[in-house]
Amino acid sequence: MQEDRLYHDPELADFYDLENGWSRSPDFAYCLSLAKDAASVLDLGCGTGELAVALAEGRTVVGVDPAPAMLEIARAKPGTAEFIEGDARTLRLGRRFDLVLLTGHAFQVFLTPEDRRAALATIAAHLAPRGRFLFDSRNPACREWEEWGPQESLRTVEHPRFGAVSAWNDVSEDPATGIVTYGTHYEIQATGKRLSAASRIAFPEKAELEALMAEAGLRVDRWLGDWEGNEWRAGAKELIPLGSLV
The missing domain is CATH 3.40.50.150 (Vaccinia Virus protein VP39)
Incomplete structure (x- = not known):
């Protein structure tokens, strides 16, 4: 893993x-x-x-x-x-x-x-x-990951050091394995710095x-x-x- x-x-x-x-x-x-x-x-x-x-x-x-x-x-x-x-x-x-x-x-x-x-x-x-x-x-059966796209997940997070941070997710499913990969993205509004990760989960x-x-x-x-x-x-x-x- x-x-x-x-x-x-x-x-x-x-x-x-x-x-x-x-x-x-x-x-x-x-x-x-x-x-x-x-x-x-x-x-x-x-x-x-x-x-x-x-x-x-x-x-x-x-x-x-x-x-x-x-x-x-x-x-x-x-x-x-x-x-x-x-x-x-x-x-x-x-x-x-x-x-x-x-x-x-x-x-x-x-x-x-x-x-x-x-x-x-x-x-x-x-x-x-x-x-x-x-x-x-x-x-x-609920296929919740289908609600995790960029538009549905767009949000603003208030960080104590960075201030306002834009956040969103993206998602894809491997139909052969059922494993879902979702990305998590943060962009610090004051500097434009972006932090991203890809996570894999099973259902x-x-x-x-x-x-x-x-x-x-x-x-x-x-x-x-x-x-x-x-x-x-x-x-x-x-x-x-x-x-x-x-």
Whole structure:
């Protein structure tokens, strides 16, 4: 898996929190509620650590991410969360947690069934006997990437150092593999400097996820279709399994 500049380049990583509005994010709120009874949480693909920091009050939280630029931002935030550089496909901490999370659609960076199988094995290896896990992936049937073109995505980001920054995305799909490549572009209005990255993500089907989780020894207790907690149904935008060890 190639390094994605969107997360590994410090200049691009600096835009991550500005673009994500954590306090208004329904997945953020859902995870905070889910963790109420958990004494320990493992946050895989923790990014800049915003969720891990919020969860760390009153419990043990470990955030793991493969991108040093993201972890540098995370470690600068106040709080008691521990941050570790690591790959969710190969990570083995020798510890188990009451709750294991892999959110922000980070599961979709695993482009092959083998990668997804490895990530799910990592979840199982770190889950306490009565613990729960949760991850999210976009429903491929909704073809959400078709809404990510330059016109639909054009926006202005206010950066604390650069001022107004024009931002947009472009997108293409490989019909043979189903892998979607989307570009993220920032142009600093005051200087014209442009920062760009290309990211590749997969859109696995629900049936594949079900088979891979069963193979990993994971049981799904509920399938959610959105972050408001509604049950999954055909046409729901999200595939969100909430479950435990078999």
